[in-house]
Amino acid sequence: MKQILVLLFLFFTLTSWKADTAGPWVITEGKRVTLYSRPVGYSKADSPDSIAIQSIIREQEHVIDHINQRLNTSFDTKVKVFLFNRDEAKEKIGTNGGGFASLNKSKRHIYFTFHEKPFLNTGLNQYDYLGVHEMVHIITINQIGNLRTRFFGEGYANALDGNYGVENVNGILTRKRNDSTLIKIKANGKLLKPSVLLYNDSIPESEYYPQIGCLINWMFEKYGVDKINLLYDLKRDKIEKAFQRVTGVRFKDMETAYMEFLRNK
Numbered sequence: 030m031k032q033i034l035v036l037l038f039l040f041f042t043l044t045s046w047k048a049d050t051a052g053p054w055v056i057t058e059g060k061r062v063t064l065y066s067r068p069v070g071y072s073k074a075d076s077p078d079s080i081a082i083q084s085i086i087r088e089q090e091h092v093i094d095h096i097n098q099r100l101n102t103s104f105d106t107k108v109k110v111f112l113f114n115r116d117e118a119k120e121k122i123g124t125n126g127g128g129f130a131s132l133n134k135s136k137r138h139i140y141f142t143f144h145e146k147p148f149l150n151t152g153l154n155q156y157d158y159l160g161v162h163e164m165v166h167i168i169t170i171n172q173i174g175n176l177r178t179r180f181f182g183e184g185y186a187n188a189l190d191g192n193y194g195v196e197n198v199n200g201i202l203t204r205k206r207n208d209s210t211l212i213k214i215k216a217n218g219k220l221l222k223p224s225v226l227l228y229n230d231s232i233p234e235s236e237y238y239p240q241i242g243c244l245i246n247w248m249f250e251k252y253g254v255d256k257i258n259l260l261y262d263l264k265r266d267k268i269e270k271a272f273q274r275v276t277g278v279r280f281k282d283m284e285t286a287y288m289e290f291l292r293n294k
């Protein structure tokens with residue numbers, strides 16, 4: 030229990046981190062995305078140039094469309110993205126390996142680290158700087174409900190992102206697909222049941238994120254995204270009972286079907 034509480038504390042500490050957004054900023058407006066980036070020469074690490082700035086805005090506009098399509102949402106509100114140089118990000122937002130989204134509905138802010146080279150996303154067949162994950166948090170919180178569990182909060186983000194981690198493939202920094210990672214997890218005998226993913230918050234991200242992303246994607250396909258959306262903002266102790274009411278299938282029977290699906294993959 031203590032380990033679970035510690036993990037939850039770390040999660041909410043990062044997502045509720047009071048980012049230092051003091052300027053100077055280069056502010057670039059898109060249709061729904063406003064990018065705050067550092068001026069060129071601001072620090073020893075690279076700042077995005079005008080080409081990277083426009084690429085990032087186009088990327089995140091496309092990400093919003095992608096998420097709306099997948100989740101049957103209609104998010105069309107301005108999002109502010111604060112992009113910190115890598116040598117300042119640790120101090121300003123608590124990490125220089127990525128970032129986080131504000132859990133405040135009225136803010137709709139993403140705080141992220143700028144990496145000089147984008148990563149290849151084979152799922153979306155494009156290069157990206159920020160990816161999908163954090164924008165999923167913004168849209169689900171504003172369109173579907175409050176983030177109450179790691180199960181659905183990170184489940185949705187990883188299902189739509191489809192990737193966790195980066196690897197060098199023939200000299201190209203490539204996002205590691207969840208479905209490919211799941212094959213390796215299965216080969217190592219470390220597949221986790223949905224009930225474990227629901228109740229055990231001490232599972233490391235490297236094991237949890239690919240597995241919960243694959244599970245939620247399977248749920249979308251099996252039961253329909255509109256039904257699963259009805260479960261998103263429930264507290265953990267309400268999910269199993271509500272799952273049967275919403276889908277007509279007991280959570281335990283879903284678990285049996287999913288594990289059988291994985292065994293036959």
